[in-house]
Amino acid sequence: MGILEVKDVGKRFGGLQALGDVNLSVKENTVHAIIGPNGAGKSTLLNCLVGKLIPDTGSVMFDGQSVLGRSPHEINQMGISRVFQTPEIFGDLSVMENMMIPCFAKRDGSFRMRAIENTMREKDVVEKAEAMLVDMNMADKRHMNAASMSRGDKRRLEIGMCLAQEPRLLLLDEPTAGMARADTNNTIDLLKQISDERDITIAIIEHDMHVVFSLAQRITVLAQGTPLVEDNPENIKGHPKVREAYLGETAA
Numbered sequence: 001m002g003i004l005e006v007k008d009v010g011k012r013f014g015g016l017q018a019l020g021d022v023n024l025s026v027k028e029n030t031v032h033a034i035i036g037p038n039g040a041g042k043s044t045l046l047n048c049l050v051g052k053l054i055p056d057t058g059s060v061m062f063d064g065q066s067v068l069g070r071s072p073h074e075i076n077q078m079g080i081s082r083v084f085q086t087p088e089i090f091g092d093l094s095v096m097e098n099m100m101i102p103c104f105a106k107r108d109g110s111f112r113m114r115a116i117e118n119t120m121r122e123k124d125v126v127e128k129a130e131a132m133l134v135d136m137n138m139a140d141k142r143h144m145n146a147a148s149m150s151r152g153d154k155r156r157l158e159i160g161m162c163l164a165q166e167p168r169l170l171l172l173d174e175p176t177a178g179m180a181r182a183d184t185n186n187t188i189d190l191l192k193q194i195s196d197e198r199d200i201t202i203a204i205i206e207h208d209m210h211v212v213f214s215l216a217q218r219i220t221v222l223a224q225g226t227p228l229v230e231d232n233p234e235n236i237k238g239h240p241k242v243r244e245a246y247l248g249e250t251a252a
């Protein structure tokens, strides 16, 4: 049994079957990649895992509990955090202020937003945020305005903000999309470090094969809403089904 069990999940948008019959098992403490061409249903699947969409059929269990019908906040409280395709940080706040938000929320047990001046007085929140910035290798950037950072650093901050919630499962939707190669490699190194050092399961949706093969222990190939093949990276490389899935796709 995996920590995340997706069984027979289907989702339609009007006449379009975005997800057919998706079955997926993500083992605890592994990095599992879900790959597939544009429009394969990857983001739809992810949205079903985090409460943004409710599938028409099937079940999604996290650690033996159903996530279906729960709000994104409840799912977050269950131990699932998600990194979006576009970094979700507060551009007008400093790096440190951004990091304090999830630290405060975690201790408080809710996402009650308070004035930053108030939270600044909360010693444990400050200490935790500082420790997270050290972990993320960003301590020297604590006073920087978040909007002025590179794309890679924004992503690093955002991943750190997710980790501050102490998730057991981290979900990432194309975390390196639109990044320069150097930023992509930084993100790969960060995710490697996280999966090596932490008791965490990572499920990553990814288009970039360099990222996939650098990180994943297990890969599911999705095409037209249906998993074509699931295997380890060695067997996925050059697999005819993978070529078939990407055939006819225009270069992104």
Ligand SMILES: Nc1ncnc2c1ncn2[C@@H]1O[C@H](COP(=O)(O)OP(=O)(O)O)[C@@H](O)[C@H]1O
Pocket (backbone or CB within 6 Å): 013, 016, 018, 036, 037, 038, 039, 040, 041, 042, 043, 044, 045
């Ligand atoms: N909210 C929506 N309404 C209608 N169609 C959607 C919606 N979201 C996604 N789709 C369609 O579902 C299919 C799968 O989309 P998506 O999950 O975003 O694919 P991927 O992330 O693999 O590129 C696509 O054909 C897309 O146009």
Ligand SMILES: [Mg+2]
Pocket (backbone or CB within 6 Å): 042, 043, 044
């Ligand atoms: Mg997508």
